[in-house]
Amino acid sequence: MTTDYEGSAPAGRVLSSGSTASQQAGMFPHGHLGHLSAHQEEALERFKVVLQEKGLWRPGPPASHDDQTLLRYLRARRWVVDDALGQFKDTEEWRAANNIDTLYRTIELEAYEQSRRLYPQWTGRRDRRGIPLYVFEIRTLDSKTIANYEKQGANSTFSQAKTDGKTPPGLLRLFALYENLTRFNQPFCTQLTDRDHADVPVTMSTNIVDISGVGLKQFWNLKGHMQAASQLATAHYPETLDRIFIIGAPIFFSTVWGWVKRWFDPITVSKIFVLAPHEVKPTLEAFIDPKNIPKKYGGELDYSFGQLGIPDPAWEGVIRWEKGHNSFPSGPLLWEDVPGEERLACVRLGAENGKTQREVICTLPKTWGLTEKSSDESTATESSATTSTNTAATTINDVSEGTQTSEDTLDDSTQTDGAAEAIEKLKIDEKAETKTTEVTPMTAATAAA
Known part of the structure; x- marks a missing residue:
């Protein structure tokens, strides 16, 4: 790289209003690294031994898969090593068969942007614990849009990747977004130290799903597409969800919920909360600072669905933007070590008219170890089922199987009666997380639109 990587110090740690309560609860980040x-x-140690024996993991350095990635599979399978092995093996074979790394590195930027505008989008902000916040407006996915999207995808992967023909080709572009979240967003949030539990890598996401204005017919028309996408994500990107808040539920949503909850593990279902109109503001504020909540949902952030993430003022003095950039662009992003420095560089890849691109967007101080494979190494590894899922780290925005045991409550000094009531409804009993019986998470299953 020819860029000057002169750096600055990381931001100081800022406690969230829920820090005291969450620490006293002793739950988050139970089950996470450290x-x-x-x-x-x-x-974890037995899992590594078995994976190495099967040729699915290399200890390195650097290891083919970091510990926080392996822990996602163990949490998803309730710490049963053999079950985690099966899911991990299936994922590695799927990634190799569909050249997922090549897909991410060589996807056409226009095709990537088309996918980005349809699916959950990062607001550029985080919740009170430093977990990235996404918004998804379902009404943008009408039947005509999805039919066109799948038809285009069936004719091309919009990249140099080859596929196994088993995964619906119309969906493969979607997984470039999942890769972006595991290889760019989660590692980025991990490097930021202005959060509770800054010693723990970020491996989750918080999501606001807006279903206002969606009729029963649209839900029905989306059923097949959403089911296929959700089940693939659940299978191959496990344990990446902390909360999904569903807003704007029409009165018939209890019928729709009957279909949707069958796609997921009961513990995953327990992380999905349907909010009545009066619950939206106090609930979101319990988990997210108002300055980071979009105005549409009662907050202060001037964000509209479709736009790119809005840079956080908390990044000032941490991020050094390069080549005129002042925000993260659309496209496949990943982090690489800056040679000779304790800094990481954000690099945008992808292609335009078949010509691959490479551009340094910014750098920031390195607070967690990270070594991104070169493209040659990725290509060589990807030719076998032992391809590395990713060396960057951790999560993706999807509804996945797992036994996440996170909890956040408001400090007594900031807790309102409305927030207290909302949080009581959102509490997940730690014992209940180990059960296999179905959990009904809805706080207002038949909330009026």
């Missing part, structure tokens, strides 16, 4: 029980530590 906060494992003896049983969980043992499971």
